[in-house]
Amino acid sequence: MTRVTLYGGRTWAGRRVGLLGGSFNPAHEGHRHISLLALKLLDLDYVWWLVSPQNPLKSTRDMASLEERLAGGRLVARHPRIVVTDVECALETRFTAETLAGLHRYFPRTRFVWLMGADNLTQIPRWQNWTRIFNGTPVAVFSRPPYSLSALHGQAAQRYRCRRVGQARARGLADMRPPAWVFFQNPLHPASATEIRKRRAQAAAVASGGQPVQ
Ligand SMILES: Nc1ncnc2c1ncn2[C@@H]1O[C@H](COP(=O)(O)OP(=O)(O)OP(=O)(O)O)[C@@H](O)[C@H]1O
Ligand SMILES: O=C(O)c1ccc[n+]([C@@H]2O[C@H](COP(=O)([O-])O)[C@@H](O)[C@H]2O)c1
Secondary structure (H helix, E strand, O other), X not given: OHHHHHHOOHHHOOOEEEEEEXXXXXXXXXXXXXXXXXXXXXXXXXXXXXXXXXXXXXXXXXXXXHHHHHHHHHHHHOOOOEEEEOHHHHHOOOOHHHHHHHHHHHOOOXXXXXEEEHHHXXXXXXXXXXHHXXXXXXEEEEOOOOOHHHHHXXXXXXXXXXXXXXXXXXXXXXXXXXXXXXXXXXXXXXXXXXXXXXXXHHHHHHHOOOOOOO
């Protein structure tokens, strides 16, 4: 547990920190795009990228090592207020509800906001103890093509519709008592790790003289 203090100390007390959990397989400009929006629109001091050791719902196949994904994250983040972390290793957690409980325990005076793209708002009812995430931490969701409209009609958005906060109040979200969440109609960024992996596989196939993967 000692490694948690790597991100700890007085620096984080009283800070407003956005948490962007992800596989980052690989990190890309879409992650940076929503992190910069989060810093501004939510009036945050920092965004931590929580590079997941292994998403419980994703296959281990094609998953680069945690070290590679952390290194890629550091190259892409290029911002003094975006911190690339392996917090889930230090906390020994894989499920977001547990990660957030651990972070609130270790950083009781830090105000966290959980950040995610619209695809994850659709998927979150499949996450373990997902209502604890909404009930324990303010949440900010960013539009992402092509998921935004369907996400707003999904189970999570419907269940917490009375606790949705308008964009105009988003700068105060970190201080609101959860459940409280905002959906940003933000400028879209098309980057996707799946597409990047597909393109890399095609380039590798062509380079080795094989047929491009369809
Ligand atoms: N282009 C984007 N626009 C908005 N949100 C994004 C974008 N890319 C990633 N995100 C969000 O960042 C978080 C981490 O994403 P992740 O690392 O899974 O990238 P990904 O591109 O979705 O990967 P994959 O295609 O492998 O599922 C998720 O909440 C995801 O919704
Ligand atoms: O807690 C869960 O059950 C759970 C299931 C799937 C994904 N998550 C988290 O969702 C975040 C986004 O994951 P990903 O792979 O879509 O980038 C990341 O922090 C994962 O650990 C969490």
